Amino acid sequence: MMFPTEIIARLRRTRVVAGFSVDKAEHAVPIARALLAGGIDAIELLLRTPDGLAAVEAICADVPEILVGVGTILTPDTMRDVKNAGADFGVAPGLNANVIRAARDAGLPFAPGIATPSDLEASIELGCRFVKLFPAESLGGIGYLRSMSAPYSHLGIEYFPLGGINADNMSAYLAEPNVVAVGGSWIVKKELVAQEDWTAISARAKEVTQAVQIADQ
Template sequence: MGGVTSAASSPVPASAEPSVLGLAPVIPVVVLDDAADAVPLARALVAGGLPAIEVTLRTPAAPAAIRAIAEEVPEAVVGAGTVLTPEHVDAAGAAGARFLVSPGWSPRLLRAMRVCGLPFLPGVSTASEVVTLLDEGVTELKFFPAEAAGGTAYLKSLAAPLPQARFCPTGGIGLASAPAYLALPNVACVGGTWMLPADALAAKDWDRVRRLAEEAAALGS
């Protein structure tokens, strides 16, 4: 990938880290209110075949949750989601995140993600955004909110004119709809929460989470 250039900046080299898109067909999108749940939840997801785990920065517990997973579940590849600012980038990196995901992007945020050196998925929902990021050398993108922004039909329409773009669609996707996304040539994986039902998390039913993760991981076979 190329660098981000502006009148006030010089190009920034791309991350040398490997892509996160090929780790599993599904990336669980995790929102945690209690960091104490992070390790057993991550172990359940990994045991079910979903090693890439996105912990969203939507709660105060998120940095501690990322740190706990990074330190205690080495077989997991933990990332930070809902990255909105350069400060979020710094906090995620300090906590041990191994990749970054944002629902959208700005030049300032994009530059911070490039500088940090971690793999990242900036969010897009229009063809113009995709073209702009491709022009910056960014080819791996989050398509969000997937269902609301046009779903599989929209992504299919982007495949021919923009074949170099690869997507992780997230937003409104469930077990029933995920296969249609994964069948598209420009979709590498999907993000979702269906393997993390609220009642299972509240009950700390990690065995149920593992079984649902196994079901999601099987989508890639």
Template sequence: MSGIFERVAALGVVPVIAIEDVAHAVPLADALLEGGLGIAEITFRTKAAAEVIAQLSAERPELLTGAGTLLSPEQVTAAAQAGATFGLAPGFDPAVVSAAAAAGLPFAPGVMTPSDISLATAQGCRLMKFFPAVPAGGPSMLKNISAPFAHLGLKFVPTGGVTLATVADWLALPEIAAVGGTWIARTEDMRNGDWKGIATRARAAVDRVKEIRG
């Protein structure tokens, strides 16, 4: 994995965030940092995503800011130009993987089957998002579909249905670099200005990872 993804793995949890208002960017970052979780995946599910990433990159460079839900080469370019340090997608699209490589953006495509893993591996990917993690079969499913590729040293970020209560189930697998979590900073939390709640959930996630990993 790239040095950036090694930093992601060291943190163990990636908050997956759909942020609607650029004005929420800095308060969000400060809440996450207060909770000791210096990372955010800003998804391109909202129109504000690129501007939010640009603001975080400029004003809170200590936060490891990535771009999620990258579905096209154009979005990859926008994310890279905004200052994203890594990118992820819910599925595997060779054009998107190629665009990320051209932009020098560490990138993890989404996979759900052995065929997906084969295709992503052939294109040089070594970290992949397992999505949707729980509906796709949970830790047991990922353990079994990744087993034939174990000798390649692949790592995964399961996202979709993961909760604080199930983090241990995922991190017990050696294939897991980190988990993606939507529970830490929800859209409604930001709308309501619940920055203290976000900081509390971030701290709980950090503490849980430390407890699991010793």
């Protein structure tokens, strides 16, 4: 079991994981605090910039109440760096057996990215039962998720869809019983970060959490 039940349970409560990258490490903590103020307590910080790892370290040190996931983990070395930075879990856009093994060796919960039944079977073979479906909307959205996952439903696989998900379609994904949470890359807008408008980011997070509460009623 690559993902502890307590993290899965927390993601099921949060429902939307805010995904973002940072150009400046000093923006990381204000973003995390802004999201928390709006009710989102789980993030996926994407390692797409040079300051990515420093941002992870800063959030883990200064905002311990947030669940810190790290995305775009593409190599075993990066996996070890992410673990040392203090992250709670990791994800990737694709499935790399060496990265999965590095996650197991490091003791870091990890969800590989899958797009096809073959990806999913490889993931299961490597011990992963919680996977990132990416890019969800481009693959075919809810219809694709249902048809692709159906042959494996008896195995209890759980999904974390990302890619093309937004405020308009997130509720449909969250209504699927095998979807733990969705990735919310639309919440932290780069222009708001550049303006350091943390209040606006909090307001966007609050809109999402309110929509989730309505959807879950």
